[in-house]
Amino acid sequence: METPATLNPADAEKISALKSAVSTLNQISENEKSGFINLVSRYLSGEAQHVDWSKIKTPTDEVVVPYESLTPLSQDPAETKKLLDKLVVLKLNGGLGTTMGCTGPKSVIEVRNGLTFLDLIVIQIETLNKKYGCNVPLLLMNSFNTHDDTLKIVEKYSNSKIEIHTFNQSQYPRLVVEDFSPLPSKGNDGKDAWYPPGHGDVFPALFNSGKLDALLSQGKEYVFVANSDNLGAIVDLNILNHLIHNNNEYCMEVTPKTLADVKGGTLISYEGRVQLLEIAQVPDEHVNEFKSIEKFKIFNTNNIWVNLKAIKRLVEADTLKMEIIPNPKEVDGVKVLQLETAVGAAIRFFERAIGVNVPRSRFLPVKATSDLLLVQSDLYTLSDDGYVVRNPARTNPSNPSIELGPEFKxxxxxxxxxxSIPSIVGLDSLKVTGDVWFGASIVLKGKVAFTANSGEKLEIPDGSVIADKNVSSPQDI
Structure with missing residues (x-):
C-alpha cells in the first residue's frame, strides 16, 4: 500500500517502522493490517477535514425529506413482499454491556418481559417474514469482544423463521502514543491491546467477510444498519419504498433535536453535497451555535439505509475516507490512541444521498439504566410482534428526564x-441521589427528587403516590 505523499519525513519514518511492526502481528489478516496502516497514514497526514463555517447551508426538504412526504407505499401485499425481498437488516453488535455492569454483548441485556434486545430484533424480523412470505436476513456485526458469546447466543434461534449471519468488524492494534508502535508488539497481546475501529468499519468489514457479495448474489439491494440497543430502529417500509423509487444510495434517519441531544451530529449542505457535521469538527467559537436547537434542528439517529452495490463500488475504489475520530485511552498506565470512523460520516461519498426526518419514536436507545427504567415502565408496552410501543396516555411528546445515582449504574x-418499576406516565423529571430503595406499585408524577442523607437508607413504601416533591425522609411522603 502506498504511503500518502503528504507525509513529512519524520511521519513517513513512523509509518515505515509501524508497517514492519504490524507485519509480524499474526493475530490479524492482511486486510486488517493494510486497513490499519492506511488509517494511521491518513491521520498523520493531517487529512482531517476542516469545515469552513461560512459555507454551511441548512439542507432543503429535497435533501432532508420530511417523513410525511415520502413516496406513498402500495397497499398490495405482493408489492410489499417484493420490497422486503431486497432488504437485509444489519445490527451493530460490537458493544459490551460493561458500562451497565454486564459481561458479554450488550444486546443480551433483558429489556422487557424477560426478552433481550436480540430476542426482540429476531421476533420483529420473523413476524415480517411470516406476514409477507419474504426472506429478510439478519446480519450481526460483532467485534472480537462479542464474537464468541454471540455465536453461542444465536444457536437458540436455530428453529426461527429467519436467517442469521454474523461477521466481525476489523481488529486493530492500539497505538502507543510515545513512539507510535502497536501495543501488541510491546509484549501486551491480551484483548486490551486491540480495539474495533468504530462502526464506520461496517463497509470494508462487510466486503472483506464475503457477506456483501453473497447478499448481492441473492438479489438483495439495501441494508438497514442500526445500533442493536436502539429499540426504535425497526424496519420501515415507507423509507425502503422511497429509496428504491428514487435510487437514493444512502439515507440517514434524523429526528428533531431536543435539549437532551445537543451534542448529536447533524446534517448540513456543504459545497453542493449533504454531509454529517459532528461537534468535534466545529470550531470552538461556533460550538454554542452548533448546540442551539434553533439553527441545527435535527440530529443523526444512526439508523442508516445503504445501497449494497454502492458499498461494493466505493470499497473497491477505496474512496470511503470518513473523518477520523482519535480516541485516547490508557492501558496499564501506557497512553494509547485508537483511531475510529463513524458510519454516518460516509454520507457524502454516496450518490443521491438524503436524510429523512423521522418521528422521535424511531430513536429509543438504551445507553444506561435510566433508559432501562423508561422502557420497563408503563410508559411503554411490548406488542406481540416485538415492538416497544409508547403509551398513548402520555400526552407530553417528550420522555421524562431521569437521573439515577451511581448506586443504580x-x-x-x-x-x-x-x-417493581414505578408508574411514570405523568412524570416530568426524576432525580435519585444516595441509598434509595423503591417498594412496589409506586406512582410518580410531575417533578420528583429522592435524596438519601449520607450513611442513611431511604425506603419508599409500597403504593406511595408522589407528585412534585423532594423526598429526603419517610416523613416527606
Missing amino acids: KVANFLGRFK
Whole structure:
C-alpha cells in the first residue's frame, strides 16, 4: 500500500517502522493490517477535514425529506413482499454491556418481559417474514469482544423463521502514543491491546467477510444498519419504498433535536453535497451555535439505509475516507490512541444521498439504566410482534428526564432497588441521589427528587403516590 505523499519525513519514518511492526502481528489478516496502516497514514497526514463555517447551508426538504412526504407505499401485499425481498437488516453488535455492569454483548441485556434486545430484533424480523412470505436476513456485526458469546447466543434461534449471519468488524492494534508502535508488539497481546475501529468499519468489514457479495448474489439491494440497543430502529417500509423509487444510495434517519441531544451530529449542505457535521469538527467559537436547537434542528439517529452495490463500488475504489475520530485511552498506565470512523460520516461519498426526518419514536436507545427504567415502565408496552410501543396516555411528546445515582449504574443493582418499576406516565423529571430503595406499585408524577442523607437508607413504601416533591425522609411522603 502506498504511503500518502503528504507525509513529512519524520511521519513517513513512523509509518515505515509501524508497517514492519504490524507485519509480524499474526493475530490479524492482511486486510486488517493494510486497513490499519492506511488509517494511521491518513491521520498523520493531517487529512482531517476542516469545515469552513461560512459555507454551511441548512439542507432543503429535497435533501432532508420530511417523513410525511415520502413516496406513498402500495397497499398490495405482493408489492410489499417484493420490497422486503431486497432488504437485509444489519445490527451493530460490537458493544459490551460493561458500562451497565454486564459481561458479554450488550444486546443480551433483558429489556422487557424477560426478552433481550436480540430476542426482540429476531421476533420483529420473523413476524415480517411470516406476514409477507419474504426472506429478510439478519446480519450481526460483532467485534472480537462479542464474537464468541454471540455465536453461542444465536444457536437458540436455530428453529426461527429467519436467517442469521454474523461477521466481525476489523481488529486493530492500539497505538502507543510515545513512539507510535502497536501495543501488541510491546509484549501486551491480551484483548486490551486491540480495539474495533468504530462502526464506520461496517463497509470494508462487510466486503472483506464475503457477506456483501453473497447478499448481492441473492438479489438483495439495501441494508438497514442500526445500533442493536436502539429499540426504535425497526424496519420501515415507507423509507425502503422511497429509496428504491428514487435510487437514493444512502439515507440517514434524523429526528428533531431536543435539549437532551445537543451534542448529536447533524446534517448540513456543504459545497453542493449533504454531509454529517459532528461537534468535534466545529470550531470552538461556533460550538454554542452548533448546540442551539434553533439553527441545527435535527440530529443523526444512526439508523442508516445503504445501497449494497454502492458499498461494493466505493470499497473497491477505496474512496470511503470518513473523518477520523482519535480516541485516547490508557492501558496499564501506557497512553494509547485508537483511531475510529463513524458510519454516518460516509454520507457524502454516496450518490443521491438524503436524510429523512423521522418521528422521535424511531430513536429509543438504551445507553444506561435510566433508559432501562423508561422502557420497563408503563410508559411503554411490548406488542406481540416485538415492538416497544409508547403509551398513548402520555400526552407530553417528550420522555421524562431521569437521573439515577451511581448506586443504580449496574443493571443488577438497578433491578435490586426496585420491587417493581414505578408508574411514570405523568412524570416530568426524576432525580435519585444516595441509598434509595423503591417498594412496589409506586406512582410518580410531575417533578420528583429522592435524596438519601449520607450513611442513611431511604425506603419508599409500597403504593406511595408522589407528585412534585423532594423526598429526603419517610416523613416527606
